[in-house]
Amino acid sequence: MKHRRPDEIVRYRAPGAERLSRLAVFLDTLPEGQLTFTRWYGHGRGCAVGLAAHDDLWMQAQGLGLEQGAQSRMSYPVYEGQTDWPAVAAFFALPLETAQELFSARGYDGDLRPSPREIAARVRLHLRQDTRVTA
16 A cells, blocks of 8 residues: 555554664665755755655654754754754664764765665664674
């Protein structure tokens, strides 16, 4: 069934690992050139988290959203009263530093436009490593 609105999706609080896994699947569907680390989201382009917050209804149903900046036409992520990096870290249940390594140019040798599939692969690698540590 294809969902058209977040309220059509069964509500439950998914753990951070499930949200990361779903993000990796979402990233696999993005065309090259849409993802950029130069903004959270704006003008149809953005980072992995911004694009998911804008385009993925499941992520929206989980509470990930976007708010528009007061002085800009760009948006930033929001989750449970937090904004920007703290919202991303809380949504995916990650330490702030890990979130920045996965979802900013810092984790990709300064590359502002990595392939969405490269980010998806890094997310999956993190999930595999994290599972080994906690198992």
